[in-house]
Amino acid sequence: MMSAREFDVAIVGGGLVGAALAFGMRELGPRLAVLDEGDVAHRASHGNFGLIWVQGKGLRLAPYGSWTQHSARAWPLLATMLRELTGTDVALRQGGGLHLCLTPDELERRAQHFVELFGQDGFERYEVEFLDRAGVARRLPAVGADVAGGTWCALDGDCNPLRLLSALHDAVGREGVVRIAGAAVDRIEPENGAFLLHRGRSVMRAGRVVLAAGLGNARLAPMVGLVAPVVPNQGQVIVLERVQPFLPFPLETIRQTDEGTVLLGDAQADRGLDEATDPAVLAAIAQRALRALPALRDARVSRAWAALRVMSPDGFPIYGQSRTHPGAYVVTCHSGVTLAAAHALTLAPAIRDGALPAMVAPFSSERFDVRAAA
Amino acid sequence: MFVRLPDLAGEFIEFFVDGQPCTARAGDTVAAALLAAGHLACRNTPVSGAPRGPYCLMGMCFECLATVDGRPNQQGCMIAVASGMRVETQRGARAVVVDPDAGA
Amino acid sequence: MITLDVAVVGAGPAGLAAATLCAERGLSTSLYDEQGSPGGQVYRGIASSPLRRPEILGEDYWRGATLLRPFANSGTRYVPGASVWSVTRREDGTFSLGMSIGPPGARSAITVAARAVILATGAQERPFPVPGWTRPGVMSVGGAQILLKTAGTVPQGRTVIAGCGPLVWLLAWQYRRAGVAVDALLDTTPKGRLREAARHLPDFLRSPYFSKGLALTRAVRRELRVIEHVESLAIEGDAVTQAACAVRYRLPGGVSVVLDADHVLLHQGVVPDIALASAAGAALAWNPLQACFHPVVDAWGGSSLPGLYVAGDGGGIAGALAAEARGRLTALAVANALGRIDARQRDRDARPLQHALSVALRGRRFLDTLYRPADAFRLPEGDTLACRCEEVTAATVRGLAREGCAGPNQMKAYSRCGMGPCQGRFCGLTVTELIAREQRRDPADVGHYRLRWPVKPLALAELAALPVSEEARRAVDR
Numbered sequence: 001m002m003s004a005r006e007f008d009v010a011i012v013g014g015g016l017v018g019a020a021l022a023f024g025m026r027e028l029g030p031r032l033a034v035l036d037e038g039d040v041a042h043r044a045s046h047g048n049f050g051l052i053w054v055q056g057k058g059l060r061l062a063p064y065g066s067w068t069q070h071s072a073r074a075w076p077l078l079a080t081m082l083r084e085l086t087g088t089d090v091a092l093r094q095g096g097g098l099h100l101c102l103t104p105d106e107l108e109r110r111a112q113h114f115v116e117l118f119g120q121d122g123f124e125r126y127e128v129e130f131l132d133r134a135g136v137a138r139r140l141p142a143v144g145a146d147v148a149g150g151t152w153c154a155l156d157g158d159c160n161p162l163r164l165l166s167a168l169h170d171a172v173g174r175e176g177v178v179r180i181a182g183a184a185v186d187r188i189e190p191e192n193g194a195f196l197l198h199r200g201r202s203v204m205r206a207g208r209v210v211l212a213a214g215l216g217n218a219r220l221a222p223m224v225g226l227v228a229p230v231v232p233n234q235g236q237v238i239v240l241e242r243v244q245p246f247l248p249f250p251l252e253t254i255r256q257t258d259e260g261t262v263l264l265g266d267a268q269a270d271r272g273l274d275e276a277t278d279p280a281v282l283a284a285i286a287q288r289a290l291r292a293l294p295a296l297r298d299a300r301v302s303r304a305w306a307a308l309r310v311m312s313p314d315g316f317p318i319y320g321q322s323r324t325h326p327g328a329y330v331v332t333c334h335s336g337v338t339l340a341a342a343h344a345l346t347l348a349p350a351i352r353d354g355a356l357p358a359m360v361a362p363f364s365s366e367r368f369d370v371r372a373a374a
Numbered sequence: 375m376f377v378r379l380p381d382l383a384g385e386f387i388e389f390f391v392d393g394q395p396c397t398a399r400a401g402d403t404v405a406a407a408l409l410a411a412g413h414l415a416c417r418n419t420p421v422s423g424a425p426r427g428p429y430c431l432m433g434m435c436f437e438c439l440a441t442v443d444g445r446p447n448q449q450g451c452m453i454a455v456a457s458g459m460r461v462e463t464q465r466g467a468r469a470v471v472v473d474p475d476a477g478a
Numbered sequence: 479m480i481t482l483d484v485a486v487v488g489a490g491p492a493g494l495a496a497a498t499l500c501a502e503r504g505l506s507t508s509l510y511d512e513q514g515s516p517g518g519q520v521y522r523g524i525a526s527s528p529l530r531r532p533e534i535l536g537e538d539y540w541r542g543a544t545l546l547r548p549f550a551n552s553g554t555r556y557v558p559g560a561s562v563w564s565v566t567r568r569e570d571g572t573f574s575l576g577m578s579i580g581p582p583g584a585r586s587a588i589t590v591a592a593r594a595v596i597l598a599t600g601a602q603e604r605p606f607p608v609p610g611w612t613r614p615g616v617m618s619v620g621g622a623q624i625l626l627k628t629a630g631t632v633p634q635g636r637t638v639i640a641g642c643g644p645l646v647w648l649l650a651w652q653y654r655r656a657g658v659a660v661d662a663l664l665d666t667t668p669k670g671r672l673r674e675a676a677r678h679l680p681d682f683l684r685s686p687y688f689s690k691g692l693a694l695t696r697a698v699r700r701e702l703r704v705i706e707h708v709e710s711l712a713i714e715g716d717a718v719t720q721a722a723c724a725v726r727y728r729l730p731g732g733v734s735v736v737l738d739a740d741h742v743l744l745h746q747g748v749v750p751d752i753a754l755a756s757a758a759g760a761a762l763a764w765n766p767l768q769a770c771f772h773p774v775v776d777a778w779g780g781s782s783l784p785g786l787y788v789a790g791d792g793g794g795i796a797g798a799l800a801a802e803a804r805g806r807l808t809a810l811a812v813a814n815a816l817g818r819i820d821a822r823q824r825d826r827d828a829r830p831l832q833h834a835l836s837v838a839l840r841g842r843r844f845l846d847t848l849y850r851p852a853d854a855f856r857l858p859e860g861d862t863l864a865c866r867c868e869e870v871t872a873a874t875v876r877g878l879a880r881e882g883c884a885g886p887n888q889m890k891a892y893s894r895c896g897m898g899p900c901q902g903r904f905c906g907l908t909v910t911e912l913i914a915r916e917q918r919r920d921p922a923d924v925g926h927y928r929l930r931w932p933v934k935p936l937a938l939a940e941l942a943a944l945p946v947s948e949e950a951r952r953a954v955d956r
Binding site: 141142241242243244246260295296298299300 | 445447470471472
């Protein structure tokens with residue numbers, strides 16, 4: 001039998017989560033492998049909206065608010081590193097973002113949300129500005145007449161997520177990290193403290209394995225004594241043609257890319273692995289977008305897409321190291337852009353050094369382990 | 375440049391390119407009328423600013439985009455020219471015009 | 479909402495023939511077409527051409543007129559100016575078609591329900607990525623022919639036609655008839671290709687295209703400067719306007735020639751327009767000889783999706799005569815599937831059509847072999863734009879492919895290639911073939927961009943006017 005290729009660390013998944021982790025461990029060079037699927041896969045990273053979003057996050061799990069803010073604060077460093085290492089500008093903007101409430105009822109619910117969020121023990125608070133319609137119009141003169149108001153948070157921002165993904169891969173590739181694409185990992189077999197990863201007829205061995213396979217984690221995690229009960233949650237996005245810059249900051253569901261195209265999103269629906277766009281949902285997104293920004297009326301829809309978010313039962317990330325098979329880690333979340341900086345600069349170096357950082361202890365996969373809960 | 379063959383059926387009408395009056399044959403597409411009016415290029419791309427003109431004439435390539443009666447990025451090869459129609463060549467990406475009524 | 483029996487998309491020979499026969503067999507049939515008058519591209523302007531001298535276009539063109547009266551009398555509801563941007567198969571097995579209709583400024587989106595859909599969306603010209611192919615003054619041969627047919631408008635000044643395939647010769651011939659001066663025809667058919675095609679010659683000798691094609695190319699050769707075996711092309715531009723001013727070409731042996739040209743008309747064959755079929759979810763296959771993707775169809779035009787049919791060149795390139803026969807065969811299959819005729823009658827009625835089809839298909843392999851574009855014109859290099867819309871160079875695509883880009887969809891994400899308004903229609907094949915070449919893979923394995931509706935752009939307000947279900951509202955309102 002041919003000897004299997006050997007790596008110190010194998011990251012399963014080449015999406016934003018896997019690529020950010022690889023970036024943070026890139027000095028392992030050829031001792032690190034990133035395994036990716038083929039061209040047609042459920043790629044949450046290709047369907048990403050591109051927000052780096054803080055406001056409103058962390059209800060029912062206060063540490064998620066802190067982890068999100070930690071990542072947002074680290075983002076300028078990540079963007080600078082990527083520019084210096086690869087020459088790629090990921091178009092980071094962090095000058096604030098706006099959440100629009102179309103109706104007084106939505107505004108009321110928004111207020112209630114923040115009351116509950118900020119009232120949690122240990123929640124790391126930040127400034128959120130509540131705006132009535134006039135307040136919104138001062139920041140966004142194009143806003144529609146029947147918008148009730150909104151919330152503004154200076155910590156929010158966005159980037160170009162596709163360029164982020166390619167810059168991460170580029171930076172990782174420059175360090176000699178081995179990227180193997182084209183097939184999913186079928187099976188992981190613990191062996192004498194290491195792991196055998198089977199892909200079709202090929203096998204490789206890694207001292208440590210990090211599962212960053214998005215929806216694939218649900219299947220792979222139990223093979224190394226972990227749980228990651230993630231399910232798909234479909235989001236749909238409309239892309240408008242390039243227009244001259246008119247939106248200097250992102251809205252939570254509308255943003256203009258640095259290339260000029262405008263993204264409208266996002267719906268949430270439980271539709272299994274269906275990645276088809278639904279005319280009724282896209283029409284609903286279009287209606288909401290036009291109530292927010294009527295000036296987009298005759299802008300032309302050039303594409304629409306649906307992508308599958310990776311959703312855990314409580315909606316929060318899962319970070320865990322296997323108790324039964326130390327050296328196996330699982331990392332999964334649905335905010336791969338927002339958390340990219342934390343994954344690259346905090347989580348990855350810790351995994352490289354053999355332990356998870358204390359900050360992510362509240363996101364242990366054990367919270368879903370029925371045996372642990374029993 | 376492009377010219378019309380002599381002896382064509384149909385009537386001739388007047389339309390405007392960038393404000394200048396031009397002649398078109400009723401039934402021509404905007405793209406054909408622009409070419410016959412001497413405009414090989416109808417726009418500059420939003421990416422590099424390079425000039426472009428009609429290429430496929432069958433609605434596939436989206437090179438013949440022009441502003442037609444105030445509506446930007448219309449496919450010139452898919453729209454029939456009309457008497458008095460105002461066609462503008464384009465520079466880069468279109469604008470989003472904020473409706474003054476919207477903010478009322 | 480009323481559910482039609484059959485919705486036909488496209489009013490070329492396949493669509494006209496299919497709709498006519500469906501309606502004649504008592505099926506409620508609507509035909510939706512993007513153009514303002516019927517004919518498709520091959521018979522474009524057949525009912526409205528301003529040319530007073532029919533001999534300019536030739537008798538094969540005017541054959542299209544024979545389709546019009548039966549179509550008009552068939553009872554088909556004909557909807558011109560309809561841009562179909564989605565076809566979706568619903569859970570009950572029927573289809574929903576999304577389209578924009580109405581004059582500019584008053585366009586609105588509607589959805590139409592149908593028990594069966596016949597896509598007769600025809601062909602588009604193959605991308606011809608050579609340096610300078612985006613310059614003003616450069617146009618496709620098909621585009622130039624559409625200008626001639628529909629507007630009697632022709633180039634004046636130094637004009638060069640370059641490429642390969644029957645349409646190159648046809649346009650040169652039509653231009654001569656119309657008195658249009660053509661400075662040169664640069665034939666890119668590679669040296670030795672005729673010998674390679676010769677084994678299919680016996681079949682081609684029995685083709686309806688043989689004698690006409692021979693007469694036509696002979697006439698063109700007599701009257702025009704034809705330069706054979708051109709191995710490379712580059713269009714040079716004016717320093718100020720950037721419009722075409724010359725074409726530089728290379729001949730076997732390395733001789734390089736520059737020819738002044740204000741107009742360069744490019745063509746290297748046609749490929750199926752797969753956008754709607756692909757976005758609807760129909761399986762695609764790669765045709766290695768024609769170097770293109772086509773929807774997988776059976777002998778009746780049935781796709782991999784039950785109820786979705788593809789008739790004519792949209793299901794694989796075979797020409798106008800074949801398209802007509804395939805349109806009728808598909809109509810019989812639909813009439814059978816919808817219970818209008820039994821299988822025996824379908825098969826009986828199909829016999830003469832199958833014969834007509836086999837006659838029309840004679841010699842296809844000869845033409846496909848002879849006119850298969852050379853690698854140099856399908857696999858660009860360096861700064862040549864692969865993607866016209868997003869201005870992505872061949873070097874970028876090749877570089878990403880070498881770095882391990884998994885395929886066209888990842889290429890899109892990494893480079894924006896294929897993300898512009900043409901939605902990959904003029905870079906899709908180039909990207910597939912470049913990835914295949916760089917990674918030493920089969921294009922069939924590399925695959926094509928995953929296409930999603932809308933396959934044609936529509937205004938946001940049009941989309942917003944479509945019906946919204948309660949479930950959809952809940953998914954969006956939060």
